[in-house]
Amino acid sequence: MKKFLLVFPFLSLFFYAGAQNKNLTMQDAMLNARTTLAPENLSQIQFVYGTEQYVYAKRSGNDVTWLTGDFKNKEEKNLLTLVELNQKLKAAGRTELKAMPVVQFNQGADWILNIQGEKVAYNPAKGSFTTLIDAATAAKGNVEQSKAGYTAYLDHFNLFVANVADAKQVTQDGSSDIVYASSVHRDEFGIAKGTFWSNSGKVLAFYRMDQSMVADYPIIDWTSIPAKNVNIKYPMAGQKSHHVTVGVYNAVTGTVVYLKTGEPAEQYLTNIAWSPDDKYIYIAVLNRGQNHMKLDQYDAVSGNFVKTLFEEKDEKYVEPLVPMLFLKNDPSKFIWQSNRDGWNHLYLYDVKGKLLKQLTKGAWEVLEVKGFDQKGDNLFYVSTEESPITRNLYVLNVKAAKSRRLTSGFAVHTTQVSTSGQTVIDNYSTPEDPRTILLSEVASGHSKTLLQAKNPLADYNTKASEIFTIKSAGGDPLYCSLYKPVGYDAGKKYPVVVYWYGGSHAQLILNSWNAGAGDYWFRYMAEQGYVVFVMDTHGSDNRGKAFEQSMFRRVGDVQMQDMMTGVDYLKALPYVDADRMGLFGWSFGGFNTVDFMLNHPGVFKAAVAGGPVINWNLYEVMYTERYMDTPQENPEGFAATDLTQKIGNLKGKLLLIHGMQDPVVLQQNTVSLVKSAVDKGVQVDYMIYPGHEHNVLGKDRAHLYQKVTDYFMQNLK
Template identity: 30%
Template sequence: MRKIFIVFLAISSFVTAQKKDITLAEIWDGTFRTERMNSLNSMNGDFYTLLNFNQQTRSTSVDKYNYATLEKVETIVDSKDLKQLNYFESYEFNNNETKLILGVNSEPIYRHSSLSVFYVYDLASKTLQLIDEDKIQEPTFSPDSKKVVYAKNNNLFIKNLETNEVTQITVDGLKNHIINGICDWVYEEEFAFVKAFDWSADSKNIAFLRFDETEVPTFSMDMTGTDLYPTQQVFKYPKAGEKNAEVTLHVFNLESNKTSKINIGEYEYIPRIKWTNNANVLCATTLNRHQNNLKLYFVNATDFSSEVVLNETDAAYIDVHDNLTFLSDNSFIWTSENDGFNHIYHYSKTGKLINQITTGDWEVTEFYGVNEKTKTVFYQSVEDGSINRSIYAVGLNGKNKKRLVNKIGTNEASFNKNFNYFINTFSDANTPTVYTLHTGEGKQLKEILNNNKLAEKLNLYNTSKKEFFVLKTENGAFNAWMLKPSNFDPSKKYPLFMTQYSGPGSQSVSNSWNSANDYWFQHLAEKGYVIVCVDGRGTGFKGADFKKVTYQELGKYEVVDQIEAAKKLGELSYIDQNEIGIWGWSFGGFMASNCLFKGADVFKMAIAVAPVTSWRFYDSVYTERYMRTPQENPAGYDDNSPINYADKLKGKFLLVHGSGDDNVHVQNTMRLSNALIEANKPFDQAIYPDRTHSIYRGKNTRLHLFTKMTNFIEENLGKTDIEIQSLKI
């Protein structure tokens, strides 16, 4: 017996030496960093450029590469050769690629916006020209490359690069009152753009949006900072049902030096403006406040008349996108859920439907563009199943469809300008990201970059593969994945920890390589938890009906689906139905809170990070798209607010928020905390000072947060004693 015991220990030690568990510190110190290609910019012809950093010279450069060979052709500009700049952080070419705008000293504003100092670099003379002494926003070359328009202090300016003269287009810009050419907070966050101006093709006109946010209610946040006294961040934030900025469309003519206001009928929002290929025709997209009536207007820049060329309506809402593409004859490509699934359509320049290019009970998830020479349309879709993404080409007439990649998983294409080549980014749940070069016809030419070293490193750790499945409940069939401990024993009972986001049109169950959260789930699995993710009703890529069933009742069906999913999973022989927990961030935090309160007999614990706790507190554009206003739909808001169910709390609850969250305000957490206090319900809370919605900035912030959450799970969900786990040799 003694001898056998010694041998067992030796084998056990060998196994332990070979495999180890992922630690929280490793997740956040870069141990599992995925190798990625730098973001590339396609150039004219079969070339692309990369922004590279040279460790040896501590300089940045823009380098030109050949698509066909992937070899470096030349260095276009290197900061070590510039007297005024030691480095630069961004670059943008003019149309004929003779000049570059270089940005430095970037200062973030909100999620997408920032301020920087910008220079124009001339490739021929190798000289730099400062655009403005101050930090500015969104400098953009005119198509003829003679001028740059930019925003500063809520006004628009034009810099003449030939004379160095600056013309101020607008003069009424004022913080928290008038913004010219740059989006307000809610447009930037919910319509996902910052630059609200555009040059006409002949460089004679600049179209821009003007935001009058004078009457928009003001929101303020105390910022603790490092000084003796805190400061306040004060900005305009229209909450659901409150007044939005008044947005108007204007055109500035450079020859007359005159600005004209454009009449485009009745609307609440102008979420996109874009000049067509006809230099005298501007396209403006408008939406009503309910966001279920979208119009495309063509505006004549000569007499400022306008006409509707496309009018799309929906019983629920219409998502704004960037897939409007004008062809040389000014006909245009448009994507729409008109037939119940997102597909590609071709319209004439007068708005007459030429044909629907793609059809089927599946979604187009990305429109890449059109090769007009070959009359070929390129797109990404879920034709291989809603958790996968593949790349396809199809004729402009909708015929001769061809699949361009063979691997099942997540494929993302980056085409060059003439669509002769594309770089494919592939991954699946078990394969770290791989970059490959392909011809426009789909032939793979070579592998550019892989993450084999990361895969080899992960082989040294105890990890498990995600198991994808369809969970069937009385309310539908839902995509799901499960992660079990690497030494899973089906005869044992395991606590279940559920993760989800659940927001409208979102997807958490996808066949793609993991995020940092997935390493956390592996960490938890090795502690003895089974991790499951379920995409219930309201999530995306399964058709408009599946997504829009939650309209006007956010949190009703989604919560039912997570509760029912938990019950169904609890019936599995290896799941302890008395030990089920759930967590989520943002919309997922809203969900986790509701699940714990409304499913008090199902969930034992929950963690809510940066949650919306009442849609009355969230912004107008996002919330009303799915809920209409609280004045119109009070029950939809209140019947699904966790605040109104705080008295039902039975389990353990951790509530986390960043006090500097300009998106989902900490007000949400404070109001829910108040409700819990009034109901005399014990709960745990963590406030991260000055952190934004991502709770990321600052030394050890993410490590601290995930350590806190891990400890909370271990203390309140199931038994994780190693004795219940079988030894795997």
Template identity: 30%
Template structure:
């Protein structure tokens, strides 16, 4: 389960609005919409970068920041270069499937000759990828793996057994895609002579049936494989395909952990691929090196943790000598470790009571890595370069806020994207030492509009919980705040494992709605309790086997703390959350019924038995192993405790957190003679959007708050 970002902007005709107030109409008109820079990519020469603009893919100079023309004319959703930049893969249009997967129509253009060919004869494909030598593009079509010669256009089919809801080749099934975070499960070798891919047999995985109402006389039906906690997963195997022989062989992983194969990674050397695998209990991962000439598999090392190992977004970077960097929480914080090519640990590269949150690359000339970290506080993210041999570190970004980077290939420049809770996104070109070359884009106009309408900034504080931790929090108070007056409190949270809502960063989504509520006389607050991220493994993993228990205890403790402040009316405290946050709100209105007067739960899990295997079992193990952990933290078990005003919201076509969750909770509330409000959104998925859906949803939630809190 990934955090749902609630973007509130919609493309609606511009209107004239009265000033001094942030309204839903203004939010949804796009009046406050910010500006960005799309598709930033450094060219191989390190002197130019590309961006997607209306009418083409534009080429800019780092040195002068001036546009030097388009390398391709036309409108495209995204693009990808071949390694030598002689060819470019262009996505013309796409149709989403699940969170990451989509069907796309792609062209391949030779930038030297100008020749253009349509991938797969113009039929939509999934997950295309150039071979490193730029002569071929692999792709998935109807669950089979293919490659196409970009000169002749000849298409070669690698697999033949792909079948919907049965066999997938080189493509993630629903739960892999959702929880391991990507759809592609194949990779070319560095010398382009082989592909290693994962074959998934999901024939025995139970199916989910979702009615689609639409406008047809009889509802249609969406069916897909969805393994719920404790149920059967896809049976996966690693396959090696050799271009020279045209033959596919199954790799022997019987001596290693092989229940999950979430990652297939190219190394720096030819004839090598790395697999990251684990058992169903996700507390250990094998890092395996495959010799693609012989098919032999060697274990480099095993990453272990007494609770769980995150394998959805592993940091694994192979350097030119085939040594590699690996991200691990083994010392209590996420840091980078340097390994020899044979898997022997060389040294820990970063260390401290902070975390490496992103890895950007390695400069072999200076022996420096470029990383994003929390070394300036857990609510901030900054950028540093660190010498991996002597450990010397230099901060090259702003010292506060949320800062990310896109580096030139030679690391002489980077484009820094920065924001704080009070300053919208800015895009600044800097040199490799962090010196400003030029501001490329700001959002001062957006901020001016918001300030003219009395935008309220977040105030960051810490709040104690019963375990003695100081929890990060933010508070938004009315402009005319009077400490002698008592205000109703509206709390927002997500609270899922490793997540973060209390961040010193700009939010174009819910923060605008929260401002609207603040202007109506509410104080809005958010607290990141135990289980959330960027404060170390102990704080994050204390919730193991008891998902929901400590998280709701901390939200209740925070509500009580606020209730003891002189300016809060403790009889008027409410909560809102979406997905995991909806689950927490459901617990707040039941287990915390004496504290919370009102709550809005959107798309909530109401029993972890209904959620998927990979996510749920990572934190809870299976229901067979841990039945109490599932049931004792389920809102359904506490339906009889509901006291306050409760609004339950769900999309009927939610493929992620199924509508079943809200139906089961509703039935429990009904059988306990509890009154509540329920809103179902026909054919809407986990994001609940499309057309006028979001404006109607947020107006409904606003009305509920005004009437019940």
């Protein structure tokens, strides 16, 4: 198979630091990568609301000082010290602090501080402090405050709304079965919370989820003696799902209505948005089959259905992820995000549901909308227009539907835009540049450097990866990252570790520091004498609808095909020992790993699969049915991905790892595979992490990766 190698001329593909005499430890790779070995940063950098000033927290020993600057002045100056803050607190009759709290300067004219459990506003003009949320309320669940000063929160399963004077109980029947004001649909469809204040801050939309019909699933609490069972609700593919409705509470009148979202009860109510005048609520209503979405309008006072603005259908699936965004200077128009043309783009509609124009277009994805400038004429957004592995900020003139790129360099840019839209904080990195932070003027394009971070690995015996593409069987470029062994000798052959994910909403490879990896384990393994290879297969994110939907109804098939392309590439490298290759993946990547080992036995000598789905009948309704349909609709697809039936094919070593409190990919997945292996006389290895959920975090993460490393050391070297 002919392979296409794309090397970016912008990159110095192999980066050698000056005096490289240290080796990374596991502690360095997994824990210090986020602390002492993380690239230097300007902590909590942000704009001061309503100005072009930036501010960040600078630490000197145990002291933290907030420094501020702007584009015109070269010198930064102190904005707030702990001594000054304590003077202000003392003058207001408040308790002084021993350490500088987190401060938000970009939320409005007041500075927002978290002081001893309270949310407090400081008015710099008046020098006054106001308690926004007291400590008792702040300790409640799902706390969210409105601009009018009302605070919604959960207490003993029920929704309360409080103001300065009192708190009112909005719901009465909350329980573990009847869930209020919380994220629903298992956090799919971009849902991350359950309360939605209106623009005025006086009316609250909130989710109500009845999950009484969903089967209980046991999660064992091993910290108790004896251990005890803690049930969760887990709707599995093809089984009963929960019923969701949306309530509306008027904090002024104390009344509650529920939107008449209608039948069937098993539908998804997503992307809730308020009209600018607070008269209407809009919901992207998606059928359980997830192939038909209606953007529906409801009267916020009566709860009555008003009309459907438009519909989207797809033969595979529709996945609304972002609520409608009304124009700042024209409440009769809004922007909708959709990948209906194959790529996620921005569309301009009027409130009657008429499509006015497509605002962005091309074989690339809009990833994030940052907001409007002060007048509302221009919209800032982030996209992959330059490359799927870079991120850039653009400004769009809504009327003309024309965009202009604001950031430069083949890099991954993380940006903040000032309130006016005149100035941008640009925080970016490349594989050679750990971090650069610029302050840039939108109009002129001029910028000044606020930080040029030093290489935190300058003294270590490590080098950056090579980023390139190979062609899939169908001709699509597949992005890859490869770390050569430290001390590489062209005359030797080296063992290989391959890491992958291959599922939706994830992308492993970016043209940023450490190739987008969050830790230095790949570099660590290269120090141990391994070739480390990472690939983003079909099914992964930010490559367009067809690229992701290629796995529809047979998850794993296109991923395995792409992995074989990657294996062919590796085998063609003269320094790769094809008899000593290992495969590693977590979650969807864990499923792909086991799937590959059982469908292509003998290619990899050893594999590690963390938190893997083993049988898609055991995974949740929302995610599984989007990509696989139901087991009743797609029996062949589900049978093909029930890996317990294929364990007899295993050749080589397989280590399964699972967090024992995992509420995402249930441990029953790996237990069922172990049971099948025992039944068939097949040996597998198994490691558990008590107290951990789907990911092993904190100090135990180093233990996890030592376990993975030892497994490859034992079986590949």
